[in-house]
Amino acid sequence: MTGIQLTPQDTIERGLALAAAEGADGCVVLVAETSSANLRWANNTLTTNGAMRGSSVTVIATVGAGEGTAAGVIGRSSVTEDSLQEIVSAAIATARAAGPAEDARPLVEGTTGADWALEPEETSVGVYEKFAPALGESLQRATQQNRRLYGFADHEVVTLYVGSSAGLRLRQALPRGYVSSTGKNADLSHSAWVGTATRDFTDVDPLALDAELTRRLGWATRTVSVDAGRHPTILPPAAVADLMTYLFWQLDGRDAFEGQTVFSKSGGGTRLGDTLSPQPVNLHSDPSLSGLEAFAFAVARTSGGSSSVFDNGLTLAATDWIRSGKLESLMTSRHTADLIGVPAATPNIGNYVLSVDGASGATDDLVAGLDNGLLLTCLWYIRMVDPQTLLLTGLTRDGVYLVENGEVTGAVNNFRFNESPVDLLARFTAAGATVPAFSREWGDYFSRTATPPLLVPDFNMSSVSQAS
């Protein structure tokens, strides 16, 4: 394992050549180079940090042809000249020992992308050059002013290279960054949160984040107890993202077809074509969306209901999952598209935009229009309760506010909710414009999301939580 480190491109060329020499009928090699840097703080001081570099190589070897094709998948971090042969041989041996793959399809053909020869992009702790001192200043200010700050800043760049025996040579680099920040008062009875995705931290100002947290903590000067029950509730874009990301992950076509999700039709089949909402709601993905760019081609290291190792490199096109309230597409591979009877594969895409036709304005406008109800900040610990309706449970946190006559008049206790995001899409009575919104619950994993604020007249706050 102490041999020469190969470049990603060489790993792929060498790997494909070794596979062909050993008799594989097809081969895909994925190389992902990752670098990241993070800072974490709590109680106004640093807790942990990290500057990491990682690498992963996945070799997918296929043997046989047509319906008899079998696949073997081996993954390793960092590969050297010496170990590459081992990995390729292991992938081929695995394929030879496996039965025919039910998702087998001809490997995606392609040519060499324009930036194929470029080196991996990198990030480093240098991305925090301005952020770290400003953060330090905000932490000191918080200590002086008897507030407590907690948070996390993360920046990661993944450069993905995909090569195949069918001619594919694709490269794409994606940055992913975010800051998530919580502020509490001295006795920890009140809490507020702000979070945002960022491309490179040039647009993030810790002092401004602190000022916003302080403003919201100021709303808690008056506190009001509200009982459990169904309440008119404004979900700002972040809270909508918390719920919508879970819905997005339920769009698996095969699971729906086999009667296991909210998108299954009773009696058999899927709910494709069904009206989910009378509102003109759209859920849309497009890898080229400005500011939310995602990988432009399918990447799969395992096969499943909506993905296939045979589909690596498949071009991803803009996809409407929900359009004007109707379920338009479910996530499929080429195999599962055939299985469920749709004309083309619509694989998973790494971003989404939820929008309501004709909606404008921001959260503040929804607040101005509400006589009596609640304003949330974000949701947490969201888990499935009943897949049949996509009933989810979770908590409100870090800021539930009372709205009276169009104004925030105080802070309220937290609640446990039980709600289905599918139902909510049909029940909301007001919406704002869609904006990029970072999900507190899922954003560390899935940050390329944009959502509108929504007003739900009867949000089910099932029980009170005394957590703060």
Added chain:
Amino acid sequence: MPDIDAVFLALPRVELAGAALQRARDLGASFAEFRLERIRSESISLRDSVLESAKDDEDLGLAVRVIHDGTWGFAAGVALTVDEAVRVAEQAVNIAQVSRPINAEPIELADESVYDDVTWVSAYEIDPFTVPRAEKVALLTDYSDRLLKADGVAHVSVHVAAVHECKYYANTAGTSYTQQRVRIGPDITAHAVAEDRFDSMSSCAPPAGRGWEYLTGTGWNWDDELARIPGWLAEKMAAPTVDAGTYDVVIDPTNLWLTIHESIGHATELDRALGYEANYAGTSFATLDKLGTLKYGSPVMHVTGDRTAEHGLSTVGYDDEGVAGQQWDLVKDGVLVGYQVDRRMAKKNEDVLGTPRSNGCAYADSSGHIPIQRMANVSLQPAPDGPSTEELISRVKNGIYIVGDKSWSIDMQRYNFQFTGQRFYKITDGKLDGQLRDVAYQATTTDFWGSMEAVGGPQTYLLGGALNCGKAEPAQSGAVTHGCPSALFRGVRILNTTQEAGR
């Protein structure tokens, strides 16, 4: 005890550690640690008895953590060369320097004995990675077929994850160890689809610190359980919906382990109680000022933490700070008496904790992540001559018996929780009286444990657990076991989940 994997032993671990630690010292680090980790993982999935995916992965890399000018610095890389080890050490010092303006508290660590070049291997029989893939797939296909062929079963999903973790640790105090752990987690679910509804029934087999022998019947009776699952599923599909209300409940260890995990395991992580996790999973109601006085539950509640239980998923010889595995009390006679700590937490709070030593809960899930405090095996102790599950059920006039885990959720301070399960039986006059469906139980942690009237005896004790508990930013995964007997609780709030959905 199995041997340490020869391929791992052939890696230049001592040389790389030496180069990294020396460089860290040269750059002024007052303390430094090195880790070399090789984690092999395998994931096999079948759908309706057909292999859907199978992946063999290996994560191999090195990491350095330093204390420099009182500040942590962590860096990681993948090339196993002296140049890389030196570079990673430099990166660790560099990020410590960049972080200095944000650090208000100089890092001090609780002392620990020095362990010079020790070795530890977890208890298992058959390394899953030595079993031919075809043999594993054949066994899983057989298990899947038994369910798929049964009446009322429309679909079957089978998934097995296996992990083989090798770790070399060395620090500037002179401790070094080589450690190997094997763990495995099966998930088998039968799905039924009817005209108006669908539902599922999963095997209750917990993940375990065992090898492939677990899947062939050592530690779990697959033949028996698989034969019963279709019948249980059919009963559930035909079961009446529960009336929401207040009931006495008997909870099987196959469900209660998760309640322990969420409401005791996480609540007694000291870093959480002190606020260090506030931006992510939250804090804890069990704050340090309540140590020794907080009434966590009824007097029959005795909860321990350990990293020593045989086959425990959190069991180690030594943790990721070079601290030896231990066992201690978290809750005794219903009162909070302990926490799970790492060396920094232990040192900072030694006066209140009453001990100068870490209890060894530091863990990083891979070389690419920083060690943090992770959950030990947290277990509710059985009553030495305690009752059987049937005996506990016989004490209930109107109640519900809850088996197997499913949905879970708890709030940011570990107060308000809500759980469902795999199957629920009505208890009427001390006897099981058919299944119910749409059941969830919801409570506040200390009220719930305060309502625990009795725990079962050792004959009801089972090691439940999870392979993938999440914590920290960036997110890390941890495997943990919870030993648990059956237990009886009075007056628990039961929800009807279809009513919660507004139907």
